[in-house]
Amino acid sequence: MLEHSRAFSGFSVDDIPAARAFYEGTLGLRVSEADGLLTLHLAGDRDTLVYPKPNHVPATFTILNFPVADVDAAVDGLLARGVTFTVDEWTDDRGVQRTYGPPIAWFTDPAGNILSVIQRG
Numbered sequence: 001m002l003e004h005s006r007a008f009s010g011f012s013v014d015d016i017p018a019a020r021a022f023y024e025g026t027l028g029l030r031v032s033e034a035d036g037l038l039t040l041h042l043a044g045d046r047d048t049l050v051y052p053k054p055n056h057v058p059a060t061f062t063i064l065n066f067p068v069a070d071v072d073a074a075v076d077g078l079l080a081r082g083v084t085f086t087v088d089e090w091t092d093d094r095g096v097q098r099t100y101g102p103p104i105a106w107f108t109d110p111a112g113n114i115l116s117v118i119q120r121g
C-alpha cells in the first residue's frame with residue numbers, strides 16, 4: 001500500500017530559530033522554512049522535517065547520522081564551528097568511539113537531540 005510513498009522522517013525541537021541557526025549556520029546544511037516548520041535538505045534527496053513542540057523532550061537515541069569519510073576530520077571541522085562532542089567512558093577525549101563498529105562521534109543540537117558523524121567507507 002505505501003511502497004511508492006516517498007516517506008520522510010522528522011523530529012521536534014523547542015526553538016525553530018535556534019534550530020535553523022544550528023543546522024544551517026553551524027552544520028552548513030541547506031534549510032528551508034515554511035509554515036513554521038523547517039526542512040533539512042540532506043544529501044541524496046533525503047529531506048527531514050523539523051517541527052516545533054513546546055513540551056519537546058529529546059530522544060535518548062541518535063536521531064540523525066551523518067556518514068563521513070574521515071570521522072577525525074569531521075570532528076575537527078565541527079569543533080572549529082563550536083560543536084561540543086559527548087565524551088564518556090566509551091569515547092576518547094575528543095568524543096570519538098572506536099571500541100566497536102565504525103568510528104562515531106555524538107553531539108547534540110540546541111534542543112538536545114542526539115546527532116552523530118560516523119565513518120563509512
